Amino acid sequence: MAEAIQFLVPRDNVLARRLSIISDLADLLPPECLVHEARGLAPFETDAFIAYRRVPLAVALPRTTVQVAAVLKYCHRYDIPVVPRGAGTSLSGGAIPQEDAVVLCLSKMTRIIEIDYANRTATVQAGVTNLSISNAVGTDGFFYAPDPSSQLACTIGGNIGMNSGGAHCLKYGVTTNNLLGVKLVLIDGTVVELGGKHLDAAGYDLLGLVCGSEGQLGVVTEATVRLIAKPEGARPVLFGFDTCDEAGACVADIIAAGIIPVAIEFMDKPAIEICEAFAKAGYPLDVAALLIVEVEGSEAEMDAMLASIVEIAGRHGVRKVRECQSATEAALIWKGRKLAFGATGRIADYICMDGTVPLGKLSYVLGRTAQIVEGFGLRVANVFHAGDGNMHPLILFNANDPVEAAKAEAAGNEILKLCVEAGGCLTGEHGVGIEKRDLMRYQYSDIDLAQQMDVRGAFDEKWLLNPSKVFPLDGRIRAAC
Amino acid sequence: MLIPTSETDAAYIIRNAAGQGKRLAICGGNTRSGLGQMVEAAEVFSARGLSGIVDYDPAEMVMTAKAGTPVAEIEAALARNRQMLAFEPMDHRGIMGTSGEPTIGGAFAANVSGPRRFVAGAARDSLLGIRFVNGRGEAVKAGGRVMKNVTGLDLVKLLAGSFGTLGFLTEVTFRVLPVPPAADTLVVSGLDDETAAKAMATAMSLPVEVSGAAHLPFTVRHRFIGGRLPEGEATVLRIEGLAASVEARAQKLAAVMEAFGPVTRLGSADSATLWRDIRDVAPYADGTSRPLWRVSVAPSAGHQLVAALRLEAGIDAFYDWQGGLVWMRMEADAEAELVRRYIRALGGGHATLVRAPDRIRAATSAFEPQPDAVAALSARIRKTFDPAGIFSPGRMSGRGGAV
Numbered sequence: 001m002a003e004a005i006q007f008l009v010p011r012d013n014v015l016a017r018r019l020s021i022i023s024d025l026a027d028l029l030p031p032e033c034l035v036h037e038a039r040g041l042a043p044f045e046t047d048a049f050i051a052y053r054r055v056p057l058a059v060a061l062p063r064t065t066v067q068v069a070a071v072l073k074y075c076h077r078y079d080i081p082v083v084p085r086g087a088g089t090s091l092s093g094g095a096i097p098q099e100d101a102v103v104l105c106l107s108k109m110t111r112i113i114e115i116d117y118a119n120r121t122a123t124v125q126a127g128v129t130n131l132s133i134s135n136a137v138g139t140d141g142f143f144y145a146p147d148p149s150s151q152l153a154c155t156i157g158g159n160i161g162m163n164s165g166g167a168h169c170l171k172y173g174v175t176t177n178n179l180l181g182v183k184l185v186l187i188d189g190t191v192v193e194l195g196g197k198h199l200d201a202a203g204y205d206l207l208g209l210v211c212g213s214e215g216q217l218g219v220v221t222e223a224t225v226r227l228i229a230k231p232e233g234a235r236p237v238l239f240g241f242d243t244c245d246e247a248g249a250c251v252a253d254i255i256a257a258g259i260i261p262v263a264i265e266f267m268d269k270p271a272i273e274i275c276e277a278f279a280k281a282g283y284p285l286d287v288a289a290l291l292i293v294e295v296e297g298s299e300a301e302m303d304a305m306l307a308s309i310v311e312i313a314g315r316h317g318v319r320k321v322r323e324c325q326s327a328t329e330a331a332l333i334w335k336g337r338k339l340a341f342g343a344t345g346r347i348a349d350y351i352c353m354d355g356t357v358p359l360g361k362l363s364y365v366l367g368r369t370a371q372i373v374e375g376f377g378l379r380v381a382n383v384f385h386a387g388d389g390n391m392h393p394l395i396l397f398n399a400n401d402p403v404e405a406a407k408a409e410a411a412g413n414e415i416l417k418l419c420v421e422a423g424g425c426l427t428g429e430h431g432v433g434i435e436k437r438d439l440m441r442y443q444y445s446d447i448d449l450a451q452q453m454d455v456r457g458a459f460d461e462k463w464l465l466n467p468s469k470v471f472p473l474d475g476r477i478r479a480a481c
Numbered sequence: 482m483l484i485p486t487s488e489t490d491a492a493y494i495i496r497n498a499a500g501q502g503k504r505l506a507i508c509g510g511n512t513r514s515g516l517g518q519m520v521e522a523a524e525v526f527s528a529r530g531l532s533g534i535v536d537y538d539p540a541e542m543v544m545t546a547k548a549g550t551p552v553a554e555i556e557a558a559l560a561r562n563r564q565m566l567a568f569e570p571m572d573h574r575g576i577m578g579t580s581g582e583p584t585i586g587g588a589f590a591a592n593v594s595g596p597r598r599f600v601a602g603a604a605r606d607s608l609l610g611i612r613f614v615n616g617r618g619e620a621v622k623a624g625g626r627v628m629k630n631v632t633g634l635d636l637v638k639l640l641a642g643s644f645g646t647l648g649f650l651t652e653v654t655f656r657v658l659p660v661p662p663a664a665d666t667l668v669v670s671g672l673d674d675e676t677a678a679k680a681m682a683t684a685m686s687l688p689v690e691v692s693g694a695a696h697l698p699f700t701v702r703h704r705f706i707g708g709r710l711p712e713g714e715a716t717v718l719r720i721e722g723l724a725a726s727v728e729a730r731a732q733k734l735a736a737v738m739e740a741f742g743p744v745t746r747l748g749s750a751d752s753a754t755l756w757r758d759i760r761d762v763a764p765y766a767d768g769t770s771r772p773l774w775r776v777s778v779a780p781s782a783g784h785q786l787v788a789a790l791r792l793e794a795g796i797d798a799f800y801d802w803q804g805g806l807v808w809m810r811m812e813a814d815a816e817a818e819l820v821r822r823y824i825r826a827l828g829g830g831h832a833t834l835v836r837a838p839d840r841i842r843a844a845t846s847a848f849e850p851q852p853d854a855v856a857a858l859s860a861r862i863r864k865t866f867d868p869a870g871i872f873s874p875g876r877m878s879g880r881g882g883a884v
Contacts, residue, residue: 040484047533118682119682141685141686145806146853174628174629176638185860192858193852196779196828196829197780197805197829198830198831199780200594200777200829200847201642202851203855204616204862204877205592205639205641206635206639206858208605208639209639211635212635213634213635229687230688231688234687252541253540255537255542258659258660258662259659260659296690301725301726302722304725356627356628357623357627358538358543358626358627359540359541360540387702389627424625424629428629428630429631430625431631432633440632440633443632446619447620448623451866452633452634452636453614453621453654456634456864458864470634471633
């Protein structure tokens with residue numbers, strides 16, 4: 001069956017020159033930094049959006065900014081598309097290559113360059129994993145806040161490309177709010193530094209523009225990020241409600257009371273069942289909705305905040321309350337949530353959507369989501385970051401059945417359109433990639449898109465960087481296709 | 482002055498202006514127009530006619546307002562619901578000697594922030610969505626109503642801090658936060674600039690969530706809260722939150738700060754006044770137009786910059802953002818070349834000439850000159866928004882700038 005999402009047609013002239021391109025790249029990189037044999041290319045054919053795969057022309061794995069610049073300059077000269085890649089954990093196909101493209105994978109650039117506690121910054125190479133930053137500064141009492149669930153594997157370069165979030169971004173913001181500077185290589189090989197240890201842009205906020213640009217404006221090789229003093233403690237509390245409505249209203253009231261918990265996670269009954277079967281965290285199986293609310297501070301502060309939160313939950317008919325008494329228990333409560341996607345993958349194939357909606361519309365959207373998915377004859381489990389309205393409906397289907405696969409994709413698209421209709425957006429964390437590219441006109445007018453594409457063109461006039469992503473293939477401008 | 486009363490109106494005027502190559506000096510309340518290069522334009526084009534709160538949902542912590550809405554109106558509406566703008570935007574009227582009403586659009590267009598910026602984010606970090614008219618007269622929207630939004634290129638960040646040179650903001654949607662129920666400020670007295678930097682860094686390494694860290698040297702100390710700060714230099718640290726929490730954290734912080742110098746507490750009323758005065762750079766609201774620099778460097782570099790400059794020029798300075806934001810008033814000459822050279826030597830950052838007499842503004846690059854590649858990129862980006870070059874041309878450029 002034909003794929004629903006198209007890629008750009010690979011350029012014949014590039015494909016024809018494949019061998020000489022590989023030979024030229026071999027002159028720019030040490031042997032262990034270039035992959036071009038079929039077997040070696042396989043892991044780079046896809047990312048976490050596994051329904052789609054393409055064999056790239058070659059994979060470059062540079063160790064230095066100089067090597068990155070050399071590869072980009074070469075590709076720019078010979079009109080070869082380039083697909084940047086971190087750890088390949090993208091859920092939207094951001095790192096999926098195409099046959100005429102060179103994958104530029106930064107996984108060998110793993111050095112932590114400098115940690116500066118007086119200025120609360122860490123400067124790292126782009127291939128450093130998200131969690132390893134917090135790990136490096138943890139014993140000294142600091143951490144790096146944005147914490148996507150894939151943080152064990154995902155790289156800071158990828159986080160910057162996708163402006164990644166995570167459960168703790170309710171209090172601390174997302175990557176763009178914690179990023180101070182980057183070393184960026186432009187498509188023609190020019191190296192620029194944006195930002196640094198100081199705050200605010202000197203002129204235009206190019207750093208803010210680059211964050212979330214999905215590899216289309218340049219390749220980040222180094223980043224300077226904000227470190228924050230670790231709180232004395234963090235404690236989650238678990239609430240079980242009989243209806244999703246009450247859970248949603250409880251979230252709104254907590255925030256209206258002026259309490260900003262560090263995280264508020266929501267799971268519906270199907271999600272609870274799936275996660276509990278896998279993690280055995282002790283989640284109640286007889287509730288319609290589960291909230292995990294986490295607070296931070298000293299013991300006394302956490303006690304006070306939790307008392308307020310429990311009282312608020314009581315006003316919304318909370319049926320189960322589980323406060324945790326130990327670090328082990330806290331870890332267990334979180335384990336179920338953090339492994340939600342893995343747990344789901346055990347019982348079915350699934351696609352994970354990523355729309356955001358205003359908090360007030362959560363109930364409505366959940367209800368409509370159930371209707372939409374049932375309408376396609378499929379099942380859905382919902383986990384999401386309730387504090388900021390970022391939803392992750394997990395649509396379950398059988399990937400071996402192409403009809404079901406198509407239905408799942410169609411159901412996902414309907415849900416995303418619903419998110420936009422409800423005043424939200426197509427993607428809160430996972431990025432547009434290829435997954436939501438063809439829905440962009442649902443959120444933006446042609447003029448809005450043209451303005452974005454013009455800006456993109458100012459960085460990469462030939463549209464060589466990750467060209468099949470983000471912007472609908474039809475109606476592009478200038479040298480786009 | 483042209484004052485459109487609707488976005489359609491604004492688009493029409495801009496489209497015509499672009500067609501004729503007629504330059505427009507973009508402003509909101511015109512209270513910050515003295516910041517940046519002087520603009521040669523046929524008309525002043527103001528957003529103040531686009532005023533009014535469009536949508537405000539306290540439970541969602543989001544507000545949408547037309548760009549010309551006075552900041553005062555926004556803050557009043559927020560205060561009635563015990564909410565606030567986390568980035569506490571500076572009011573420039575004191576130091577600029579301007580009158581008029583600062584607008585919310587202006588606050589975002591100039592990325593105006595205050596003391597809390599260094600932990601709570603700048604104006605641009607609170608901005609969720611915008612509507613603007615570009616230099617072709619097209620109405621464009623970017624971002625949305627939700628914080629988690631990675632759909633397409635982040636033009637919201639790009640327009641913030643662009644001083645009207647990329648687009649004429651017509652509507653802004655932004656995040657708001659609850660007002661902390663309690664606040665207090667610790668004053669550590671008698672520290673020189675270098676020791677103050679160490680003390681502030683130490684404070685920021687503690688899990689007490691300091692939300693303001695400033696150092697007021699001897700020459701400016703008396704200009705705050707009617708001179709009631711304790712004698713000597715004042716290193717001030719703000720703590721906000723629930724009352725019991727503020728008390729506990731203040732005590733914890735005081736215990737550590739006592740190693741640096743005597744510690745006193747201001748109480749909530751004086752605390753609020755103090756941080757508003759720091760926000761608005763009160764010591765340099767002196768009725769003059771002596772050159773005033775706003776410098777952003779790494780926190781540990783601020784005092785080094787001032788120390789180096791003091792040897793070569795007449796300057797007066799105080800520090801915010803843990804020492805990383807330095808307000809420097811020059812005696813006579815702006816000394817731009819010197820300031821910029823030392824910033825480079827100390828690891829980078831930028832200096833913006835916020836105020837200066839016209840003859841100095843005309844001869845000085847107000848914004849930090851950028852490396853060629855960045856300047857070229859910025860110029861290309863600007864062209865995609867304003868091909869005819871009609872929006873405040875030259876506002877952000879000068880010797881070395883390209884926009």
